[in-house]
Structure formats: C-alpha cells, structure tokens
Amino acid sequence: MYLKKPQWTEGITPKPSPESQSDSPSTAVSDLVNSLTTQRVYREVTLALRTGLTEVRAEFSFLRVRGLRSLLKFLRSIAESDSTINLFSQTQSIPELQVVPVLFQHSLKEVEDEIVRNLDHIFGVEPLKITAPSTDSEVSLALRVLEGCCLLHRDSAVLAHQHKAIQVLMNILPSRGVAEQGVCLDALTAIMLDSSDNQMDFEELNGIEEVAELIRDKQVDENLRLKCGEFLLLLIGHVNGRDRPPLATVHEDIRQLLGEKSASLIWAASQFGSTLDPEQRLTALHIQARRVLESLDLY
Numbered sequence: 001m002y003l004k005k006p007q008w009t010e011g012i013t014p015k016p017s018p019e020s021q022s023d024s025p026s027t028a029v030s031d032l033v034n035s036l037t038t039q040r041v042y043r044e045v046t047l048a049l050r051t052g053l054t055e056v057r058a059e060f061s062f063l064r065v066r067g068l069r070s071l072l073k074f075l076r077s078i079a080e081s082d083s084t085i086n087l088f089s090q091t092q093s094i095p096e097l098q099v100v101p102v103l104f105q106h107s108l109k110e111v112e113d114e115i116v117r118n119l120d121h122i123f124g125v126e127p128l129k130i131t132a133p134s135t136d137s138e139v140s141l142a143l144r145v146l147e148g149c150c151l152l153h154r155d156s157a158v159l160a161h162q163h164k165a166i167q168v169l170m171n172i173l174p175s176r177g178v179a180e181q182g183v184c185l186d187a188l189t190a191i192m193l194d195s196s197d198n199q200m201d202f203e204e205l206n207g208i209e210e211v212a213e214l215i216r217d218k219q220v221d222e223n224l225r226l227k228c229g230e231f232l233l234l235l236i237g238h239v240n241g242r243d244r245p246p247l248a249t250v251h252e253d254i255r256q257l258l259g260e261k262s263a264s265l266i267w268a269a270s271q272f273g274s275t276l277d278p279e280q281r282l283t284a285l286h287i288q289a290r291r292v293l294e295s296l297d298l299y
Contacts, residue, residue, distance in 0.1 A: 038083075045087050048074045049097045056102050061132040064107055068141035071099065075148035089153045099149050100156045104163035107134050107142035110171060139172065140180045143187040150190040157195040165191050166201035173210060178221045185211070185231045192235075208250065212257035216296060229289030232266050262295045 052074060055067025078084035091097045134142070146165075149156040166188070173184050188207070192198045202208075214220055215228035236250060255263035269288035 038087075041084060042087050042090075045074075045078065045084065046091055046097060049091055049099070053097070053099065053102050056106055059131045061135050061138050065135070065138050065141060068107065068138065068145055071145050072141060072148065075145065075152065079148070079152060085152050089155075092149075092153050092156065092159075098159060100146065100159040101163060103142050103146055104160075104165070104168065106131075107138050108146070108168055108172075109134070110168060136177050136180050139176060140183050143169075143172075143180070143183040147183075147187045147190040150187075150193070154194060157191045157193070157198060160191045161195065161197045161201070164201075166198055166205060166207070170202075170205050170207055170210060173214075178224050181214075181224055182227045185227050189231060189234050203250075208253045209257060212254070215293070216258070222293075225293055226286070226289050229266075229292040230285050232292070233269055233285060233288055236267060258296065262292060265295050266292055 048070070052067045052071040055063045055070065058064050058067065075088075078088050092099070146156075146160065150160065169184050169188055169191075173181055173188075176184070188202070192202060211228050211231060215225050215232070217225075232254065236254075251263060251267055254266060258266075269291065
C-alpha cells in the first residue's frame with residue numbers, strides 16, 4: 001500500500017492571509033480537499049486490510065505468507081504518519097477488519113491432533129477441509145505483524161490477551177528456530193507494554209524462567225542470547241511498572257535465576273538514556289545486552 005498525495009490536491013491549499021478569514025472561499029475549498037483526502041486514505045486503509053486478511057485466512061501457507069507480507073508492508077507505511085495511524089486504529093473497532101484475532105486463528109494457531117468426529121466426508125460429497133500447517137517463515141511474519149499492531153494500536157494487546165497470546169508465544173519460544181525465537185521475544189515485549197493482563201499471564205507461565213534458561217545456556221546461538229538480554233533490559237526498564245504489580249518481583253526473580261551480579265547489572269543498565277534519540281537508544285541497548293552476557297559467561 002502506498003499512501004500518496006493525489007495530484008489534484010497540489011497547489012490548492014491557500015496561503016494564510018493577514019485577515020485569516022475563516023469563511024473565505026479558499027478555506028472552504030481547503031477543508032473540502034482535506035475531507036476528501038481523509039476519505040480516500042481511509043478507503044485505501046480498509047482495502048489493504050481486507051485484501052491482506054483474506055489471504056491470511058487461506059488454507060495454504062504460501063497464500064498466508066503473501067497476506068502477512070502485505071500486512072507488514074501496510075503497517076510500515078501507516079507508521080510514518082499520525083493521521084494514518086489514527087485511521088488504522090479506527091478500523092480495528094470493526095470486527096471483520098481486526099488483524100490480531102485472524103493471526104491467532106490461522107498463522108499462530110497451535111497445532112493439535114485433529115480428531116475425526118464423523119465420516120461425512122467419506123460417505124458424502126462434502127470434502128474434508130485440510131489446512132496446511134504454519135511454516136517457520138509464516139510464524140515469523142505473523143509475530144512481526146502482531147508486534148506492529150500492538151505498537152501502533154494499544155487495544156490490540158487486549159485482543160491478544162483474549163486469544164491467550166502469552167501462552168501461545170511461550171509455546172513458540174522453545175520450539176522454533178533461532179530467527180523465530182528472536183522475533184517472538186520482540187512480540188512479547190510489544191504485547192506486554194502497558195498491559196497488566198498480559199504481564200500477569202507472563203508471570204503465571206514463568207516466562208522469566210524460560211528466558212533466563214535460554215540466556216544461561218552457552219550452547220544457544222549467541223545472537224539469541226543477546227536478544228534475551230535485550231528483552232530483560234526492556235522488561236525491567238520500560239515494560240515493567242517498577243514497584244507496582246503484576247511484575248513487582250521481577251528483579252528478585254532475575255537475581256535468583258541469574259545471580260546478584262548479573263541482576264544488578266541488568267537493573268542498572270535498564271535505566272539507560274531516556275534522553276537519547278531512538279538510534280542511540282538502540283545502540284546503548286545492544287551494548288548493555290553484551291555486558292549482561294559477558295557477566296554471565298564469567299561464571
């Protein structure tokens with residue numbers, strides 16, 4: 001999706017006049033153009049969502065992957081403007097346009113043994129519907145889309161909680177490849193941000209222990225261990241409500257799992273540069289995660 005400015009709007013916005021007359025013809029034309037532009041962009045947003053979600057609901061994995069790529073591209077395009085983010089948020093109040101439920105019903109659906117409850121598909125003319133399982137690539141894309149939705153639209157975290165998102169992601173974390181595990185940690189951060197319900201689920205499922213087990217294991221890929229370090233830093237410094245529940249004991253949990261030295265380092269490092277720009281924050285996060293890893297490897 002490309003949210004381009006239509007050519008017919010060029011040069012139509014008037015220059016401000018000294019009198020600033022609100023009822024001037026040029027102001028009325030400008031208001032009309034803005035209204036038409038908003039309607040056009042809203043139609044583009046809904047069209048992009050309908051098209052992507054239709055493919056994500058498909059039975060075949062390659063179609064779902066194509067739909068997820070389309071949705072991810074769409075989310076990146078709307079993230080450039082507050083007005084388009086607002087339009088996206090409006091669409092998420094419409095059930096048939098909600099992205100998060102579709103992700104958990106299809107690409108992130110947990111694989112279960114299918115039980116044949118009747119033999120109608122054998123003795124009748126109705127074929128048995130078979131859905132292809134999700135590939136690693138599909139799961140990774142679905143997690144990225146989930147992350148984007150939760151960062152752009154906070155109520156998406158509520159929808160994620162309704163579909164037991166933490167439980168699903170905690171099942172993905174130990175069972176998929178390194179790339180998917182890293183994306184899973186990013187998605188966990190996004191859905192727990194400012195969401196006490198998801199944080200409570202994370203605590204009840206012993207999420208800290210799962211992450212600590214990965215970061216302690218020297219046989220695990222180093223990049224994944226670094227990602228675990230970044231996750232713990234973000235969890236304490238930005239996701240967690242400090243001394244408020246539901247993660248009030250997270251620092252104590254980390255101290256017991258990783259030791260006093262590493263826990264203190266994580267706590268101190270998690271307070272890094274709130275005044276830094278986003279790029280500097282990311283660099284600082286990488287550096288501090290490396291230090292956490294080094295403190296663990298010393299013992």
